[in-house]
Amino acid sequence: MDWNLIGIWVAAFLTLSIYSVLYRDNPFYRFAEHLFVGVSVGYGIVLSIYQGFIPFAWDPFVAAVTGESPTGFIKLIPIGIGLLFFARLSPRHTWLIRYPIAILIGFGAGIAIPNVLRANIFEQTRGTIAPFAEIAAGTLSGWGIFEAVLMVAGVICTLTYFFFAVEHRGPVKWLSKVGIAFLMIGFGSAFGNTVMGRVALLIQRVDFLLGDWLHIIQ
């Protein structure tokens, strides 16, 4: 049995089933939609077990039981904390779910502060003002100077638009208006890139249907 050929037919059937919703809701689309949910969740569980639970919890624990690495017993603590998620299923003990959630939230907040400071604030600020060092050294062309000034003006104006501590009147209002113009250019770029990304996916699916499945195009 040629499993590659069966795979192509299955993929083509599911692709057409999903596109059938463009006409209207129908049983083929509902079938594919529900299958997609089930398969995606199953795939996510398998990956999280093999990429998270087994290497970080199960393997060290087994190593501790076999005497290879006694420190592996410490993994029983996060396993126990993780099991508290299932307290959600018992109305009397639902409050226990706050423990793992609090740990994950605290972990996320703690890891975010230095990383966001480093990557998003220091690096972005540095990238914005770095060309001025070249201006000072006299190595930047006239057009480069214009772009550097435009960059700083755009960042300041965009930040002014989001600055609600002062009333947007007078010069602040005008800076804010320029900020909106920059934001619109940013949103337009994001929209254009998103559309092209989705169209590329559409072209890839049509290419699959006409090429791999029907062999109309090579």
Next chain:
Amino acid sequence: MKRQVPLVLCFVFGIVMIFTQFSPHSFSQGIYEEVISWALIIGPFALVLATVTLIQTHTARIRRRTEHWQYSFVVFAGLIIMVLIGIPFKPQNSVFEWLYNNVQLPMDATMFSLLAFFIASAAYRAFRARTFEASLLLITALIVMMGNVPVGDLLSNDTASKARQWILDNPNLSARRGIILGVSLGVISQSIRIILGIERSYLGGGD
């Protein structure tokens, strides 16, 4: 026990993650890596709980015979097949890979490509150049789209892709930097509020 302990846990884990990132000492780095592994262990349990909730929801749909209840069996079929093949035989198993390549991947790409149609119809309704800002958004989107396809350069003698790149590297980047800086300041202030226990909404209501 019900509210104070979670607040203390949140504070301790938050502070540990901040300080261990600033300290290059091997002891500090050991704690940092251990806490990261703890988060990676605890995380999958949340996914399993979410799956249990999904199963409960679809079981209830079948029991109550709500509209389209038959499709809940399809959800179960997809979930059970992937788990029964993936967990005992590992993700590298050929059947699991076949299911991923011929069932999940095509549906994933098709679902996302559907947005091309919806975004086009939404743009038709929303993209009316009634104001200066809307016109700016429309023109930028058109230039970026034209600069992305070969026909754009063919019609404009390579101007479209150059204009697209200039927009992406200059006004677009400055707007994105403004947004990133604003969002980052918000993330930091919110993280501090969470660690210090000022923001407690994640604890939910009740005792």
